[in-house]
Amino acid sequence: MATYITLMGKCFVVYFVIIFALRLMGKREVGELSVFDIVIYLVMSELLALSITETDKSILRSMVPIFTLSLLQIVLSWCLLKSKKTREIFEGKPVIIIHNGHINQAVMKKERYNIDDLMMQIRNRDICSPDEVAFAVLETNGQLSILKKEQCKVRHPEPLISDGIINQSVLDDLHQDVAWLLAALHKEGVERSEDVFLCMLQKNGLFVIKKETRTRNAFFSHHA
Known part of the structure; x- marks a missing residue:
């Protein structure tokens, strides 16, 4: 019985630790997570899972590495905010797959993005043909942003x-x-x-x- 009570107590603590750590690292949509964010969250979840299953060990042993990772993520986020080159290293760069109706096949091959996925994304935006697309940009989070020719006001989707x-x-x-x-x-x-x-x-x-x-x-x- 005591083991189950300890397990329930750990789950209770872990729940609030995860919420606090995520609030500490800042608000981001799941679709906006970078590779670094995903690695941090996976490592944190593994550490917390171990602290729950190892009922004979104190949960405090997991708190130090968890908050160390949180601090690391905060420091790196500050570096990413200040340095464009650092952002490109950790998060990559957006790439233009379609420009004025022209599909860049070399970029698609490099990014391992197949034509079926591209056409599905185009149809999901109620577009019949790539010729209707001014820009299709593969963002750093893996999402495809599509600007229609008739609605596009810019000559390039990225800032000068x-x-x-x-x-x-x-x-x-x-x-x-x-x-x-x-x-x-x-x-x-x-x-x-x-x-x-x-x-x-x-x-x-x-x-x-x-x-x-x-x-x-x-x-x-x-x-x-």
Whole structure:
């Protein structure tokens, strides 16, 4: 009887430990979990499972590694927030599978994404043919984002600038260079790319959001 009471007590503690640890690491949808998040959760669940089944050992033995993993996840999340290169290493990069109706077969092969899966995703968005797709982007969480031609307002689905960092691969796709981008920013009244929080290239020009500071708020600008 005492064994069952101990087991029930451990389950009770584990339940609240999991909730607390997940709240500590931050809110994320299941579909938004990175590979690192999944590894952390799997290891944590295994540690907690062992602490429950080993009735002769204290559950406190599992608390130290669990909260160590939680701390590791928090530190890494901060690094991912500050460094684009670190994000790409741990979470990968989104890739464009369809651009203006053209299917990039080389990218599909590299990502091991077959045509049946692609067509299923297209049909799920009430699209009959890839020719109706402006961009189909395979996101870092494995989901396929699809932008229809008739609804798409951008000339590229990824930002030209993210948190002050110029995305060279987007410039390459657009057959432009940094000098062109800086000149376009200058027309919008922006002197440095480091001051830009987000910059997208829309069909009617640049969409720019500047970084917020203590003395000024973010602003939006469009260049026709």
